Amino acid sequence: MRKGTVGANALRKEGPDKLTGAARYIDDYDIPGALFGVTVRSPGPRGRIKDVRFDLAFPWDQCVIATAKDIPGKNAVHLLGDDQPLLADGVVNHALEPILLIAHADRATAWRALEHVHVDLEPLEPVLTMEDSLSQKQVVWGLDNVFKDITIVKGDAQAALAEAPVVVEGEYRVPHQEQAYIENQGMAAWFEDGTLVVMGSLQCPYYVHKALQPLFALPPEKVRVIHAVTGGGFGGKEEYPNMIGGHAALLALKAKKPVKMVYDRTEDMLATTKRHPAVVRHRTGLTKDGKLLAQEVDIVMDGGAYMTLSPVVLSRGILHASGPYECPNVSFRARAVATNTPPNGAFRGFGAPQTLFAVELHWEKIAAVLKKDSIALRRLNALRPGSTMATGQVLKDSVSAVQVLDTVVKKSAWAKTRQAHARWNKDPKKPTWRGLGLSLVHHGGGFTGNGEVYLKSRAGVSIDRKGSVKVLAGSTEMGQGASSTLAQIVADALGLPYDSVSVERPDTANVPDSGPTVASRTTMVVGGLLKRAAEDLKLALAKHGGSAKRLCGDALERRFLAEYERAPGMSFDDKTYKGDAYATYGYGALAVELEVDKATWETRLLRVVTAQDVGKAVNPRVVEGQIVGGTVQGLGWALLEQCVYKAGVMQNPRLTDYVIPTALDVPDVEALIVENPFPGGPFGAKGVGEMPMDLPGPAVAAAVLAATGLFLPFLPLTPERIQAAADAAQAEKELVS
Amino acid sequence: MKLTVNGKKRSYAGLPFKRLLDVLREDFGLTGTKEGCGEGECGACTVLVDGEPVNSCLVPVGQMEGAQVETVESLASAKKLSRLQSAFLEKGGAQCGICTPGMLMAAEAHRRAGGKKTRQAVCTAVSGNLCRCTGYKHIVDSVMAALKGRK
Amino acid sequence: MRFLRARTPEEALRLAEKHPDAKPLAGGTDLMVAWNAGRLDGKTMLDLSPLKAWARISPAKDGADVGALVTHARLMRHPEVLKFWPLLAEACGTVGGPQIQARGTLGGNIANASPAGDPFPPLAVYEARVRLVHAGGRRELAFLDVFAGVKKTHLAPGELIESVHLPHPPKPSRQLFRKIGTRAAQAISKTMMAGLLWLERDGAVREVRFALGSMAPTVKRLHAAEEFLRGRRLDRPTVDKAVELLAADVSPIDDVRSTRAYRLRAAQNVFRGFLEGRLGRS
CATH class of the missing domain: 3.30.390.50 (CO dehydrogenase flavoprotein, C-terminal domain)
Structure with a gap:
C-alpha cells in the first residue's frame, strides 16, 4: 500500500508564493479605479455627538463621505447582540468608535483628510473599569452593564467548603493583549451587477457574508466575500472584518466605485479588538492530602463597549475554569461586563488563557499552604478517563493530562533542575535568581456546547473530468497551515498523492460554509467533514471504475459535501451548562526555566519545554509551528506585552511601545507532540491552535515565584512589577523585624 | 533619477520624499515587500540597499539615486527557489508569510556578509524582524539549513 | 515638502545657509518616522547622505574623528573603535535592529537628541567633542553641551554636525x-x-x-x-x-x-x- 501523507511534513501549498513575494495580501491588489477609505473616530470614551465640523480649506468635493444615514439596512454589525453600530449615530460609547467614513482617490490625501474633520462631543461620564461597571457607577449597556452571566454548579460547593479541612483563596488578574498580526486589518469592496463583493484579510468569510446582508438589505446571493492571503489572525480577524468590510462596502455604495481600506498600525492597535482582561477569584477546598473537595470560582471579564463575542469568550472561559482536574463540588460564576473602552473580542484561547492562568497559579498557592509539591497535587487531581467534569461531562477517550505532565516533568529534568537552582540561588555571587515553573491545561476542541450543531458546517471536495481534486471549504489559511493539513486529510482519504489535491480559494460564491476558522476546529471538525466527503467521492469513483470522466458525465466537475452531525450520545444544555461542553479536549503541559537579574529584575528565559496532545499530528511541522508560535505569543503576554490605557485610549499603539518578542527574547521552544488519538477526529486528530496560548502565563509566574519567592498573581511580569513587589516585600520584612 | 532594482535599471520621476517602500510597491509593482508598522520596528519592509538590509519604510527614494536595491522578488531565479527560500519551505520558516519577505532579505544579508552559522548569530541577524506566527524556531532552522549548504 | 540634496560638503553648507530652517537628513531612521506620521509636512529637508567625506573614520591626534555620516553598523565593527572605545561599539550594536544600524548614522543620532540615544552614555564618558560646521566656519562643543533638552540641540540655524572627535582614554581599570x-x-x-x-x-x-x-x-x-x-x-x-x-x-x-x-x-x-x-x- 502507498504510504499516506497524514503524519508527514507535507510542504505548504501556498509556501512558494509566500516565499517569492507573489502571494497577494489585500494591500497588494491594485484595484482599478479604487478609492482609499479612512475612518473618522470618536475623540472621547462616551458622549453625544454635538457636531462634526469640516475645515473649509480642504477639497471635500474630491471626497466621498459616508455616515450612518447612508446605511441602506440596519445600522448594526451583525454578531451575537447586534448592539454595535457600523457608524455611531448620535452617541458614542468608546473612544475611537467609527463615526463617519471618507474616501479619496489618493491614499495620502485620504489620510490627511482626517486632520480636517473635528468631532465635538458632549461628554457623558464613562465607565472605564470592571469594578465601576459591576457597581453600576453608570449604566452604559443594557439594564445592568452585564453582557452575559453564566453559572455552573455541580454538587454543593458551599457545604463542601464549610467542611473542608483546608481552604485556599486567591485573586488573579490578566490584562488586555493585542493580537499584533504583522498584516494590519484591510478590506476592499465593490459592486458587480448589483452584487456586493468584499475581499480582504479575514478568518471567516461567512461571518462577513452574514454581517453584510442586514447592513445593506441584500439577500445572501447578492453578497460575495473573498479571502485574500491573510497575514496572521489569532482571532483578531474573526469578527472585526465585519466592521471594516461593512465600512468599505458602504463607501463603495456611496462612491459607486471600488474602495479599499487598510489600517495603519496605530489605528489597528487603537481601534480593533483585544483579549479580554479578567479578574478571577478562587476559593478552593481540599483534604490535607491535597485532594480537591470544592472549587468556587468567580470570573469577571471586561467586554468593552459592545457585546461582540464576549458571551462565547466568557463561556469558554468558565468551561476551563476548573483546569484539567476533577472536583466533586463546583460553583462557578462568570460575568462579562461593559466598559467605555474599545470592544474586546476573539484572541487565540478565547477566554481560556484567562481562567487557566488563575487555576494553574492557584496550585502554587495551595502547594505553599499544604507544604506539598504542586506537581504531585496536579497529578493527584488530574482528569483521567472516566472523570466527570464541572458540567457533568464524563471523559472517555484521549485523556492525556497525566501523560503530558509526566512528559514535561521528565524532559525538563524537573527535580534535578530545581536542585541546581537551589544551589545557584544560595550563592550571593551569582548575578541572578533562577526558577522553574510549570503549568498543565486542557483545551476544548471546536465550538462550545451546541455551537457546532447550530453552525451546521458543510465542507467537501470536487473532482473534475481530469481527476483533479479540490478541497472546498470556507476555512481560511492564515498561517496556521490549514491548506496543507486539509489537503493531506483529503489525499489520504482518497488514497491519492498530496500533490494531486489542491485547495480552492475561500470565496462564498464558490465554497460551502464550513464554519469560522476559529476555536481549534479546522483540523478536527472541518477535516472530519472533508474526510467523509472524500470517502463519498472515493466510493463514487469506484462505482465508475475509477474514471473521473465517467463520474463527471456531462458536468465539468462533481462535488461531494458533508454536513456536521453530532456524535451519538453527546448533548449539552445551554441554559444549565450541563452536558458535553466539547467533543474532546487537547492536553498540554509546559515548563519554563528562567532567571531574574538581581540588579535590574530583568527576566531571561533559559529553557521552555512543552508537551501537547493533539490526537494525531496530521503535519508534525505545522503542529510544531502552532505550538512554538502560540507558546511565544503566550510568553509575550506573560513577560512583555502591556496595553497602557488612559481615559479609555491605548497610550502605546505602536510596535515600538507595545513590545512583542523578537528572536532574541525567546529560546528555542522544545515542543514534544503527544498523540493520543481521538476516535471522533480525522485520523484521530484534535485541535491545537489555541492550547499553546494557555500555558506560558501561569508557568512563567510560577517560575518567577520559584526564583524570587514573590507570588505575583498577575501579568505581565515586567521588571517594573517584579521590582515594585520585591521592594514592597522587603519593606514589609523590615517592618516586621 | 536612476536606480537599479533587482538588477534592472529603473528611473523614477516622482516626489523625492516618497518612501522607497511605496515606490517599489506602487511605481514598480513589486508588492512582495510589505508594510507592517511604518516606523522601522517590524522589518517586514526590509530590502537590500547596496547589499545592506534597510527598512524601506524609512528611506526616502530621493536618497536612492544610483543605488542597488534588491527585493524578495530577486531571490528566486526563473521558476526555481533559492537555497534560502527552499530551506524556508522545507523547514516551515514561513507561516502567514507577511514577515517572510523581510525575514528572507535580512537572512540573505547575513548569508552574503559571511555571517556566523550559529543560532545566536542568526537570531541577531533577524532581530530587527518581528514574526508573530512561528515563535522564530522554524525561521532560525531554515536559515541554519541554508547556511549549512554554504561553502 | 522640499527635498534638497547636497553632493559636497561645500554645497551642504551653502544650502544650509540659504535654508537655515531645513532639516538635515542623514540615515532617516528617526526623521522618516516623523515624516510617516505627518509631522514634517511642509518642511524642507536637506539630504546629506551623499557626502562621502563625512562618512569616514579617520585617525586624529590623540584619538579618532568619526564623520557624522558613519553608520552604527560600521562603528560597532570597526577595529579601532572596538579597541579604544569598546563601550561605544557595544552601544551601537544595541541601536534598533540590523536594518536601523545599517542606515542610522552617529551624527543623525546626535542631531535627533533623543534622551534614549544608545551611543550617548559612552560618548559622554569618553568625553567626545562634536565638531559643528557652518558656512562661516567651525566650532567644537563638548558632547554634553550639544543637548538643550528632549529632541533639542544647541546647534545654530544653518549649522551641521561634521564629525565627532573621540579622544583616546587611558586604559581603564x-x-x-x-x-x-x-x-x-x-x-x-x-x-x-x-x-x-x-x-x-x-x-x-x-x-x-x-x-x-x-x-x-x-x-x-x-x-x-x-x-x-x-x-x-x-x-x-x-x-x-x-x-x-x-x-x-x-x-x-x-x-x-x-x-x-x-x-x-x-x-x-x-x-x-x-x-x-x-x-x-x-
Whole structure:
C-alpha cells in the first residue's frame, strides 16, 4: 500500500508564493479605479455627538463621505447582540468608535483628510473599569452593564467548603493583549451587477457574508466575500472584518466605485479588538492530602463597549475554569461586563488563557499552604478517563493530562533542575535568581456546547473530468497551515498523492460554509467533514471504475459535501451548562526555566519545554509551528506585552511601545507532540491552535515565584512589577523585624 | 533619477520624499515587500540597499539615486527557489508569510556578509524582524539549513 | 515638502545657509518616522547622505574623528573603535535592529537628541567633542553641551554636525555599558549606562566617569557622585553614598515604557555593582 501523507511534513501549498513575494495580501491588489477609505473616530470614551465640523480649506468635493444615514439596512454589525453600530449615530460609547467614513482617490490625501474633520462631543461620564461597571457607577449597556452571566454548579460547593479541612483563596488578574498580526486589518469592496463583493484579510468569510446582508438589505446571493492571503489572525480577524468590510462596502455604495481600506498600525492597535482582561477569584477546598473537595470560582471579564463575542469568550472561559482536574463540588460564576473602552473580542484561547492562568497559579498557592509539591497535587487531581467534569461531562477517550505532565516533568529534568537552582540561588555571587515553573491545561476542541450543531458546517471536495481534486471549504489559511493539513486529510482519504489535491480559494460564491476558522476546529471538525466527503467521492469513483470522466458525465466537475452531525450520545444544555461542553479536549503541559537579574529584575528565559496532545499530528511541522508560535505569543503576554490605557485610549499603539518578542527574547521552544488519538477526529486528530496560548502565563509566574519567592498573581511580569513587589516585600520584612 | 532594482535599471520621476517602500510597491509593482508598522520596528519592509538590509519604510527614494536595491522578488531565479527560500519551505520558516519577505532579505544579508552559522548569530541577524506566527524556531532552522549548504 | 540634496560638503553648507530652517537628513531612521506620521509636512529637508567625506573614520591626534555620516553598523565593527572605545561599539550594536544600524548614522543620532540615544552614555564618558560646521566656519562643543533638552540641540540655524572627535582614554581599570531596554533587541532603553573607572594602586579612585541615558531630558554624567568618589577607596559607606548621590543628577519619569522608581532603582543597582566590581569588565 502507498504510504499516506497524514503524519508527514507535507510542504505548504501556498509556501512558494509566500516565499517569492507573489502571494497577494489585500494591500497588494491594485484595484482599478479604487478609492482609499479612512475612518473618522470618536475623540472621547462616551458622549453625544454635538457636531462634526469640516475645515473649509480642504477639497471635500474630491471626497466621498459616508455616515450612518447612508446605511441602506440596519445600522448594526451583525454578531451575537447586534448592539454595535457600523457608524455611531448620535452617541458614542468608546473612544475611537467609527463615526463617519471618507474616501479619496489618493491614499495620502485620504489620510490627511482626517486632520480636517473635528468631532465635538458632549461628554457623558464613562465607565472605564470592571469594578465601576459591576457597581453600576453608570449604566452604559443594557439594564445592568452585564453582557452575559453564566453559572455552573455541580454538587454543593458551599457545604463542601464549610467542611473542608483546608481552604485556599486567591485573586488573579490578566490584562488586555493585542493580537499584533504583522498584516494590519484591510478590506476592499465593490459592486458587480448589483452584487456586493468584499475581499480582504479575514478568518471567516461567512461571518462577513452574514454581517453584510442586514447592513445593506441584500439577500445572501447578492453578497460575495473573498479571502485574500491573510497575514496572521489569532482571532483578531474573526469578527472585526465585519466592521471594516461593512465600512468599505458602504463607501463603495456611496462612491459607486471600488474602495479599499487598510489600517495603519496605530489605528489597528487603537481601534480593533483585544483579549479580554479578567479578574478571577478562587476559593478552593481540599483534604490535607491535597485532594480537591470544592472549587468556587468567580470570573469577571471586561467586554468593552459592545457585546461582540464576549458571551462565547466568557463561556469558554468558565468551561476551563476548573483546569484539567476533577472536583466533586463546583460553583462557578462568570460575568462579562461593559466598559467605555474599545470592544474586546476573539484572541487565540478565547477566554481560556484567562481562567487557566488563575487555576494553574492557584496550585502554587495551595502547594505553599499544604507544604506539598504542586506537581504531585496536579497529578493527584488530574482528569483521567472516566472523570466527570464541572458540567457533568464524563471523559472517555484521549485523556492525556497525566501523560503530558509526566512528559514535561521528565524532559525538563524537573527535580534535578530545581536542585541546581537551589544551589545557584544560595550563592550571593551569582548575578541572578533562577526558577522553574510549570503549568498543565486542557483545551476544548471546536465550538462550545451546541455551537457546532447550530453552525451546521458543510465542507467537501470536487473532482473534475481530469481527476483533479479540490478541497472546498470556507476555512481560511492564515498561517496556521490549514491548506496543507486539509489537503493531506483529503489525499489520504482518497488514497491519492498530496500533490494531486489542491485547495480552492475561500470565496462564498464558490465554497460551502464550513464554519469560522476559529476555536481549534479546522483540523478536527472541518477535516472530519472533508474526510467523509472524500470517502463519498472515493466510493463514487469506484462505482465508475475509477474514471473521473465517467463520474463527471456531462458536468465539468462533481462535488461531494458533508454536513456536521453530532456524535451519538453527546448533548449539552445551554441554559444549565450541563452536558458535553466539547467533543474532546487537547492536553498540554509546559515548563519554563528562567532567571531574574538581581540588579535590574530583568527576566531571561533559559529553557521552555512543552508537551501537547493533539490526537494525531496530521503535519508534525505545522503542529510544531502552532505550538512554538502560540507558546511565544503566550510568553509575550506573560513577560512583555502591556496595553497602557488612559481615559479609555491605548497610550502605546505602536510596535515600538507595545513590545512583542523578537528572536532574541525567546529560546528555542522544545515542543514534544503527544498523540493520543481521538476516535471522533480525522485520523484521530484534535485541535491545537489555541492550547499553546494557555500555558506560558501561569508557568512563567510560577517560575518567577520559584526564583524570587514573590507570588505575583498577575501579568505581565515586567521588571517594573517584579521590582515594585520585591521592594514592597522587603519593606514589609523590615517592618516586621 | 536612476536606480537599479533587482538588477534592472529603473528611473523614477516622482516626489523625492516618497518612501522607497511605496515606490517599489506602487511605481514598480513589486508588492512582495510589505508594510507592517511604518516606523522601522517590524522589518517586514526590509530590502537590500547596496547589499545592506534597510527598512524601506524609512528611506526616502530621493536618497536612492544610483543605488542597488534588491527585493524578495530577486531571490528566486526563473521558476526555481533559492537555497534560502527552499530551506524556508522545507523547514516551515514561513507561516502567514507577511514577515517572510523581510525575514528572507535580512537572512540573505547575513548569508552574503559571511555571517556566523550559529543560532545566536542568526537570531541577531533577524532581530530587527518581528514574526508573530512561528515563535522564530522554524525561521532560525531554515536559515541554519541554508547556511549549512554554504561553502 | 522640499527635498534638497547636497553632493559636497561645500554645497551642504551653502544650502544650509540659504535654508537655515531645513532639516538635515542623514540615515532617516528617526526623521522618516516623523515624516510617516505627518509631522514634517511642509518642511524642507536637506539630504546629506551623499557626502562621502563625512562618512569616514579617520585617525586624529590623540584619538579618532568619526564623520557624522558613519553608520552604527560600521562603528560597532570597526577595529579601532572596538579597541579604544569598546563601550561605544557595544552601544551601537544595541541601536534598533540590523536594518536601523545599517542606515542610522552617529551624527543623525546626535542631531535627533533623543534622551534614549544608545551611543550617548559612552560618548559622554569618553568625553567626545562634536565638531559643528557652518558656512562661516567651525566650532567644537563638548558632547554634553550639544543637548538643550528632549529632541533639542544647541546647534545654530544653518549649522551641521561634521564629525565627532573621540579622544583616546587611558586604559581603564573597569568599564561597563548596560542597556536596560523594553526587550532583548530592537528596543528603546528604559535606562542605560556607561562607566569608566581608573583606580590607584592602593585602590583609591583616581578618576571615574558614569553616564546615564533615558533618565533625564538629556544624557547625564553623574557629577555629584563622580566628584565624591574621586580620591576615595570604594568601601561600603563610600559606595552607599555614591549610589545615593546618583539621584542628584537625574530626573527619571513614569511613561509607557517604564516607571520612575524602576529606572532609579535599576540604575542605582547597576552603579553599585560597577563600583563594587561585580558588574562591568576590566
